[in-house]
Amino acid sequence: MNDQELIAAIAAARREAAEVPERIREIGRAAFAWRTVDAELAALATEAPAGARAEPAAVRALTFAARDLTIEVEITDDALHGQVVPPRAGEIELRDRTGVVAVARVDEVGWFVLGPVPRGMFRLHLRAGDAVVVTEWITI
Known part of the structure; x- marks a missing residue:
């Protein structure tokens, strides 16, 4: 050879x-x-008044409720503006089926901005102090 x-x-x-x-x-x-098995799942909180008509409408505000906190999100044309309540500093990720799309710092009063607005299914992944919260999948 x-x-x-x-x-x-x-x-x-x-x-x-x-x-x-x-x-x-x-x-x-x-x-x-299984990498996020220890993260708490935040469910989308739906609050429709009794007797409200069920007409199709663009979703503009979302609230995800976890055990000890909520993540409130307002959807604008170019970004997701949100707040963690009660306020705590940390980091939040916008994820789609392919992985992390955007990362933002959550300031000491709980405010954050993520952009651009996702197309298709997405979820949020919050790490703030000892809290790790993952929202359910949602499509806007």
Whole structure:
């Protein structure tokens, strides 16, 4: 075996060793899905007055309620403006199905701005002090 053949054989062996079997990939994806298992899920709070008509309308304000806090969001043409109540500083992420789309700092009075406005399904992921809260998926 000459040097070129040896180099080609080593390269082929490295490529083969680097390939990850599909079953291992599935296990990795399943494990990754559990990364936020300790985060509290914040549900969308719906407050429709009794007897209100159910007409289609553009969603402009959302409130996500968790055990110890709420995340209030107003949707404008170019961003999501929000507040964490009670106020606490931290970081909030806007995530879609592909991952993190935007990250914003939550200031000491709980205010944040995330943009641009997401298209399709999204959720928010808040880390503030010892609180970790993930909202349910929503489409606006």
